[in-house]
Amino acid sequence: MNSPKKVSAFSAQVYALCRRIPQGRITTYKELARALGKKGQVYRAIGHVLRENPFAPEVPCHRVINSSGAVGGFRGKTNGKEVQEKIKLLEKEGIRIINGKVNLQKYLFRF
DNA sequence: CTCTTGACCGACG
DNA sequence: CCGTCGGCCAAGA
Known part of the structure; x- marks a missing residue:
């Protein structure tokens, strides 16, 4: 039995895509932001959502990186x-x- | 409701 | 390549 967390619709979409x-x-x-069909700084919101991963390790948020090729951050640490x-x-x-x-x-x- | 920060991205010099 | 500025979404205090 899963432990369904209560998240916003936007967050649920991000986890689903991950x-x-x-x-x-x-x-x-x-790419995640583009898949959501939003424009603007949606990626910023995604970072906030992925920072807390209630579906881990079911949701591999570590597979989400920057468009620059940098790994980005993990567990709230950018570096x-x-x-x-x-x-x-x-x-x-x-x-x-x-590198x-x-x-x-x-x-x-x-x- | 208002303000600030953020696991970001792109353009400019 | 590196530093700086603008952008305008989401969650927390």
Whole structure:
């Protein structure tokens, strides 16, 4: 039995899309925002939502990175050990990370 | 309801 | 490549 958390409709969409991400693949905040059909700074809101992951590890928020190829942040840290752990997890899934950056043209998954 | 901050992105110099 | 500014959504205090 699951423990359904009460989240806003917007947050539910973000979590739902994260679950769609196949293993060995990553996506960006911008692609998520574009998939939601919103325009503007939706990616900022996504970052706030993913910061708290009530569906972890069912929702692999660590597969969501920046459009710049940077891993971004993890557990609320934009730059720290948590981010290093995130990188390690991605490498474990078969993603090659160079200098803390991911090859978007190779691993970027689009909805 | 109002204000601030944020796991961001893109353009400019 | 790096620093700075603008953008205008969402959640918390």
